[in-house]
Amino acid sequence: MLIQSLVLSAVLFAIGVAGVLLRRNAIVMFMCIELMLNAVNLFLVAVSRYAGIEGQIFVMFVMTVAAAEAAVGLAIIISIFRHYESVDVRNFRLLRW
């Protein structure tokens, strides 16, 4: 079981990374970040079955932080959308030289 769980989590994480790198829609990128977080959660839960309870406790923290991050991130994206009427990150290049 462990191997399958780890493979699944790795696949999910890779999908998340690919999504962040390739997609230009901020919402989708955001969802991909959530995907990566949850891939990590899955990994931790799977490992904790063999290595001890700490992994599950850690998952609780990650979910809390992810919830907070989701709230803040969505708020930012919404305000950006109100400003630019777009969520395409190619339009947002204020932070350059």
Next chain:
Amino acid sequence: MVGLPVLDSLLALVQEATTHEHAYVPFLPSWMILLPFIGFVVNGAVGYLGPDRRRLVSVVGPGVLGLSFLVAAVNLVLLMGVHDAEPVIRSYWTWMEVGQLRIEAALQLDQLSVIMALVVTCVSFIIHVYSIGYMREDPGYARYFSFLNLFVFFMLVLVLAANFALMFVGWEGVGLCSYLLIGFWFTEPAKADAGQKAFIVNRIGDFGFLVAMFALFAYLGTLDFQAVFAIAPRAFEYGGAAITLITLFLFLGCTGKSAQIPLYVWLPDAMHGPTPVSALIHAATMVTAGVYLVARTGVLFALAPLSMSVVAVVGAVTATFAATIAVQQFDIKRVIAYSTISQIGYMFLAVGVGAYTAGIFHLATHAFFKALLFLASGAVIHAMHHALEHVGAEAGEDVTQDMRNMGGLVSYLPTTFRAAWIGALALAGIFPLAGFFSKDEIIWSAGARGQTVLWVLALLTALLTAGYITRWLVMVFHGASRVEEGARRHLHAAPTVMLVALALLAVGSVASGWVNVPEAVPLLPEFTWLHQFLHPSFAAAEHVLVEHMGEAAQAAPLGGGEGTWAMLSTIAALLVVIFTFMALRGKKYAAAREAAEPGGLWRPLYRKWYVDELYDLVIVRPFKALCRFSWRVIDQGLIDGALVDGVAYTTRFGGWVVSRFQTGYVGTYVLIIVLGVLIILGALAL
């Protein structure tokens, strides 16, 4: 302010006199110095706070000097009562203590320092009084008096210091005050420049003083006068290289401060200051500091015969050289300025041949008659300035001080005229005025020490002196008036307070010579008070001299004794005075504006032997070129360009390169983060 300590000390004095104790106990020596400093503080504060408190300044400025003079006089009387008194050192606190070096803030009171202090305070007091009238209308009245007080403070520190370091404080302090006062009217560039010139030229001399001081400490481990003079004869080989170099460096300091060849060029320019300043600082007191230093360190110089010769030769040559220049100057103050250089040359000649008393004697008498001449010039300039200004004519320095614009002032300024004649005759060395006694003693000393060439130079200078000062008198006071027609009737005598000062100095110019009547002048009682009084101060140096060079001769190089030559020279000087007077009285001078430059043989004299031009060519221009090079190439090119700007450009370029990574795209950042993580993971895996 000084009431209680003065009273206490007077009581102590009375007690002392009644108990017949035969030791010299100084009377309030610190107050002698403190009083002028208090004056400086008070006048400085008045200058800042209430510019119109002139009456307070007029009382405090000269007042503190008067009290200081009294203290000095009491000390002199006390010292006179004690035979061969040992120097008294009063130590107040330890100024600095570093390893072996320990310098006390200590005053040395002995015959030499007390007599110097007396001369300084006396002449300063009279000149302060004169200044009340001269500077009356000046907006910087309080500032002027505070500087003048500060100057006297530093001069007294110089004179009374008990070690080289403290003396150097006074030495630098008087230089500073000289700078401040030459450039007193600093809004005019020429005057501010003159102040800087004095300061910079003096720095060269100060360098010599410092080097000598360091060397003395390195060799002897102390800077206290008494200790140095006690150890020196044993520590240094007679005529050795070390002592010769030390004394030569000391003398370099003297040439700067006392305006001798080669560093005399600042003094004529110093005449841009107010005239009482010229009288006090650039004639009577500060410029004689070098003579005082050589006399004070007589033991060291006596150990270095070569340095003694250098001092004597420089003195004699400067005396003649400056006297020749004075012959063809037209500025009323410049003539006297060159005369001052020349007379200080005499003093150096005296101390250079080991006649320390004669040098100090001439220093004292010269202080009186030179101050008198300067103050008389001041009265003339004052009258000229006011008259010309009154009629609305141009009244700048170059007009009011040019003797070609004067003439016939005798009928307008009778008192000044009499004072000027007394001063001039005293300077010319005519019996029985002060200059006769002191100058002839110097000339005689040079001959008696077998310095024939210097003796001849000194005699020649005496004749030149008589010539130029008579020319000065004639051009200013006699002949037809060349003052502008309309301004003539507005010429008026100086305020009473100035005339009183002139009278006091005239008395000094007549009387001060009598403290030391040479032994061999016929028909006069022998009265060598000053010799006997100063003997303890110079005994050590004279001992070294006699030990190595033998006694001075009793006959001049051409035969004849002191009395004979004194009579001969005074008669010759008198003849020169009469001849010059007759020759120039009827001479017509063109007004300064139309006058052509003197031609023929006179031109080099008029142009001051082209020394300023020579210095300009040899020193100032190369130095300016060097400065320009340092400015343009080293500073602007190398430091500003290569270093400062270079660092900035490099940093900016580096920043530009790195900032290319800052695309602003989230995707780029994510990609770089992922790549970074992969690289780290890869590195860990390997």
